[in-house]
Amino acid sequence: xxxxxxxxxxxxxxxxxxxxxxxxxxxxxxxxxxxxxxxxxxxxxxxxxxxxxxxxxxxxxxxxxxxxxxxxxxxxxxxxxxxxxxxxxxxxxxxxxxxxxxxxxxxxxxxxxxxxxxxxxxxxxxxxxxxxxxxxxxxxxxxxxxxxxxxxxxxxxxxxxxxxxxxxxxxxxxxxxxxxxxxxxxxxxxxxxxxxxxxxxxxxxxxxxxxxxxxxxxxxxxxxxxxxxxxxxxxxxxxxxxxxxxxxxxxxxxxxxxxxxxxxxxxxxxxxxxxxxxxxxxxxxxxxxxxxxxxxxxxxxxxxxxxxxxxxxxxxxxxxxxxxxxxxxxxxxxxxxxxxxxxxxxxxxxxxxxxxxxxxxxxxxxxxxxxxxxxxxxxxxxxxxxxxxxxxxxxxxxxxxxxxxxxxxxxxxxxxxxxxxxxxxxxxxxxxxxxxxxxxxxxxxxxxxx
Ligand code: HEM
Numbered sequence: 001x002x003x004x005x006x007x008x009x010x011x012x013x014x015x016x017x018x019x020x021x022x023x024x025x026x027x028x029x030x031x032x033x034x035x036x037x038x039x040x041x042x043x044x045x046x047x048x049x050x051x052x053x054x055x056x057x058x059x060x061x062x063x064x065x066x067x068x069x070x071x072x073x074x075x076x077x078x079x080x081x082x083x084x085x086x087x088x089x090x091x092x093x094x095x096x097x098x099x100x101x102x103x104x105x106x107x108x109x110x111x112x113x114x115x116x117x118x119x120x121x122x123x124x125x126x127x128x129x130x131x132x133x134x135x136x137x138x139x140x141x142x143x144x145x146x147x148x149x150x151x152x153x154x155x156x157x158x159x160x161x162x163x164x165x166x167x168x169x170x171x172x173x174x175x176x177x178x179x180x181x182x183x184x185x186x187x188x189x190x191x192x193x194x195x196x197x198x199x200x201x202x203x204x205x206x207x208x209x210x211x212x213x214x215x216x217x218x219x220x221x222x223x224x225x226x227x228x229x230x231x232x233x234x235x236x237x238x239x240x241x242x243x244x245x246x247x248x249x250x251x252x253x254x255x256x257x258x259x260x261x262x263x264x265x266x267x268x269x270x271x272x273x274x275x276x277x278x279x280x281x282x283x284x285x286x287x288x289x290x291x292x293x294x295x296x297x298x299x300x301x302x303x304x305x306x307x308x309x310x311x312x313x314x315x316x317x318x319x320x321x322x323x324x325x326x327x328x329x330x331x332x333x334x335x336x337x338x339x340x341x342x343x344x345x346x347x348x349x350x351x352x353x354x355x356x357x358x359x360x361x362x363x364x365x366x367x368x369x370x371x372x373x374x375x376x377x378x379x380x381x382x383x384x385x386x387x388x389x390x391x392x393x394x395x396x397x398x399x400x401x402x403x404x405x406x407x408x409x410x411x412x413x414x415x416x417x418x419x420x421x422x423x424x425x426x427x428x429x430x431x432x433x434x435x436x437x438x439x440x441x442x443x444x445x446x447x448x449x450x
Contacts, residue, residue: 032432061383068393075330090254151264159231174208181205269324323353
């Protein structure tokens with residue numbers, strides 16, 4: 001085992017499932033990874049009636065495979081999710097289905113091939129170094145905020161030629177507010193209510209979404225129709241080619257918003273949680289530091305991520321315990337059966353990496369950190385669908401390679417030059433909304449290495 005029998009924190013579990021109504025109040029409404037029962041991590045399927053919706057949570061990897069791959073044509077993005085996120089990301093790649101999704105996926109895939117990622121990899125390391133330039137030996141900093149600022153710069157620099165409007169502290173605040181409200185807005189949708197701004201979080205979220213959308217629309221309009229020589233430029237040209245000028249403009253804004261939002265907060269969480277698991281395991285952190293220092297000495301930014309296998313295993317194990325997207329959903333189009341349970345048209349299927357990744361039938365000591373689970377021989381014994389931090393099937397995260405190389409590069413640069421230790425008196429608590437973050441950030445003490 002690599003590591004020190006470390007059990008990173010998770011919210012307390014109840015013995016039995018709580019009644020549905022409790023999910024609409026208090027901590028359960030605010031935090032999607034809070035209030036799970038011990039039993040959920042033992043059984044292979046959960047079926048619950050949540051007001052007008054029947055919700056299935058498949059916890060057998062064969063059933064997850066059926067939803068995401070072998071019978072994926074029967075499972076679309078849910079109507080309520082589309083309705084809720086339309087004001088922000090419209091009909092972009094993440095929130096479309098069928099032919100519209102297929103055409104858009106083909107257009108953007110070219111920007112995320114391994115070769116394309118290698119080309120931008122040096123930008124990842126440079127952004128990490130710029131961010132660390134203001135750290136002082138022995139100071140304490142919120143590494144969640146540092147990671148978010150870095151990945152935001154990277155997304156703006158790699159996909160939008162560094163447009164300054166996408167790198168402001170205000171934009172960062174607006175993203176945080178939008179995602180926080182995203183967690184609560186689901187509650188109203190499930191109750192069958194329109195997403196009214198019924199509390200402060202949701203009012204702030206709506207304001208933030210409008211501001212972000214306006215900024216992205218300005219960025220796209222300034223480039224339309226001639227584009228430029230980057231992701232946004234190619235996106236605009238290809239959308240005009242496929243859909244004509246009139247439809248291309250709103251689709252370009254939808255996709256600019258999709259990639260801006262999906263493309264950095266998730267990776268920032270991956271970096272943050274990895275720094276957390278390493279700060280809690282000093283010996284492992286030293287081994288990783290040695291590895292990344294040797295890898296950086298070779299001075300080949302494009303291949304760095306492939307030369308840090310221990311850090312890669314630590315990242316994979318961290319994404320198992322703290323999946324940045326703890327849940328994503330589908331809606332059944334026709335009938336089906338999952339683990340012997342009937343699925344009716346319109347039923348919601350919630351895929352929960354948070355539960356699958358800690359399920360007792362799938363993992364030994366599931367709550368314990370052990371990076372050796374991702375050694376090639378151990379991985380070979382796992383079901384392909386028991387570990388899905390990036391989703392799976394044809395709708396697997398299009399930015400997966402980009403974000404893995406990005407996270408490894410940022411971490412390598414920071415861990416080679418700095419040692420991170422827990423901030424005294426701070427307790428880490430995971431909170432799930434659209435993404436999974438440590439509540440109130442991640443303060444860590446930073447010590448400069450020689
Ligand atoms: C650690 C980082 C990341 C995680 C954990 C993550 C996770 C996911 C997951 C779980 C899905 C599938 C959702 C579903 O099937 O409903 C997804 C889709 C997607 N991700 Fe990521 N993501 C990450 C980074 C990125 C980055 C860096 C980008 C872009 C630069 C990105 C863009 C997208 C897009 C556009 C989709 C929709 C793909 C489609 O429907 O065809 N993601 N991501």
